[in-house]
Amino acid sequence: MMTMLDQPSTARTEAAMAFPVREYLSFRLGTVDYGIDILKVQEIRSFTSPTRIANTPVEVLGVMNLRGVVVPIVDLRVKLECACVSYGVATVVIVLNLGDKVIGVVADSVSDVIQLEPEAVLPAPDIQTQREADFITGLATVGERMLILIDAESLLCGTGRNLPGLAVH
Numbered sequence: 001m002m003t004m005l006d007q008p009s010t011a012r013t014e015a016a017m018a019f020p021v022r023e024y025l026s027f028r029l030g031t032v033d034y035g036i037d038i039l040k041v042q043e044i045r046s047f048t049s050p051t052r053i054a055n056t057p058v059e060v061l062g063v064m065n066l067r068g069v070v071v072p073i074v075d076l077r078v079k080l081e082c083a084c085v086s087y088g089v090a091t092v093v094i095v096l097n098l099g100d101k102v103i104g105v106v107a108d109s110v111s112d113v114i115q116l117e118p119e120a121v122l123p124a125p126d127i128q129t130q131r132e133a134d135f136i137t138g139l140a141t142v143g144e145r146m147l148i149l150i151d152a153e154s155l156l157c158g159t160g161r162n163l164p165g166l167a168v169h
Contacts, residue, residue: 020118026111026147027094030082034107035114035140035149040096044110047091064093064104071095074156075106098153105156114147116140121149 024035050062
C-alpha cells in the first residue's frame with residue numbers, strides 16, 4: 001500500500017488541497033491563547049466544582065458524571081504551570097474525546113473556532129527545557145494574537161504524561 005510519503009509530490013499537493021483547512025477551538029489560559037483540534041472536542045460546559053479524589057496529581061481537580069460517564073477534570077493552567085489560577089464566570093470545561101478516553105480540561109475562556117490553512121501553521125520552536133514541550137504542534141498568528149496549537153493526546157495521554165493516580169477511561 002502506498003502512503004502519502006511514497007506518493008509523488010503532485011499527489012501530496014492534491015491530497016493537501018482536498019483537506020486544505022483544519023479547524024481549531026481557541027481558548028485562553030491566563031494571557032496565552034491556545035488551539036486544539038476541533039474534532040477532539042465533544043462539548044464545552046460551564047465550570048462546576050468536580051468531586052475531588054484523594055491522592056491524584058494536583059492538576060486533576062476531580063471527576064464529574066457526564067451522562068453516566070465518569071470524566072476526570074484536569075486544570076490545564078496547573079498542568080502547564082500558568083502563573084494565575086482562578087475560577088470565574090468565564091471559566092469553562094472543554095470535554096475532549098481522545099480515542100477511548102474522555103477528559104475534561106479547565107480553561108479560563110473559550111474564544112472561537114478558527115480555520116487555518118496548513119501554510120499558516122509555523123513549526124513549534126525547538127525549546128530545550130527540563131519540561132518537554134512535545135505537545136505543541138505549531139504556532140499560528142491570528143489577527144494580533146499568537147495561537148499555540150496543542151496535541152491534547154500527547155499532553156494528557158502520551159507516554160509518561162498519563163494522569164498518574166487516576167485511571168482515565
